[in-house]
Amino acid sequence: MLVYVDDIIITGNSTSHISRFITSLSTRFSLKDLGDLSFFLGIEVTRTKSGVHSTRSRYIADLLRKANMTNAKPVPTPMESNSSLTLLSGTHLDDATKYRTIVGSLQYRSLTRPDISFSVNKLSQFMHKPTTEHWSAVKRVLRYLSGTSSQGIYLSANNIPSLHAFTDADWAGNKDDYTSTSGYMFILGAIQ
Known part of the structure; x- marks a missing residue:
């Protein structure tokens, strides 16, 4: 069972146990069964006989639109391997609002994309005073996501x-x- 505020996901390998559990919950709380899981907190869920695949392609598309990068050229990695970002690298941005908004959105995105976690963590360290080089690094993560938007987490049934x-x-x-x-x-x- 996964609970987030007033949204609940109940799953398991025994439909009779799940039904009894839902019946037990419904005696105490008002519940509405929305059927099979397909979308939850911005996470798209596709179920097959072999398992469950969760992605966030819509969220990535919205994020790219927000950053004016819908036609971004994809890159193979979220960060350059020899990247050495520091507090003083680049010139400070006049308005850090867009940087903070996009990096905050990337933090939320990294829940289903562990491949960007290191990059997002690194970029989060400069939220208080981002520079042009930090912003370029954020745009690289977005370019990486534009080419890998269908990737996510796969949970095998077996x-x-x-x-x-x-x-x-x-x-x-x-x-x-x-x-x-x-x-x-x-x-x-x-x-x-």
Whole structure:
């Protein structure tokens, strides 16, 4: 069961258990069954016999429209591999509103796109005083998303419950204060 304010997703592999659970909830709360999941909090859900695929192509299209980049030329990666953004790289933007709006939207977008998480985290570090180079990096993430808008998260119906863990650090990679950025990820299920 996933609850967000007054929206609920109930799923499982036993329809009888799901029905009993919904009946139990409906004795305490007013419920409206909207049928099979297809759209939830901006996430598009496509179900097949082999699993569930969640994307946010409409959200990406809206974001590209907001940034005036609907015809952006796609790039293969969300950030240049040798990128070394710092607080002082570039000239400060006169109005940071658009930068903050787009990066905030990208933070929300990264929930179903872990491939942009590092880039978005890096760009979020400059919200207080973004520069022209930071804005160029934001536009690169948008160009990446324009070419990969149909990608998302796939949950297989035949998942093997195995645990995988990954971790990495850049060891004093921040050129402003020499702090390290580290990250970790745990996956319960098959990696395909």
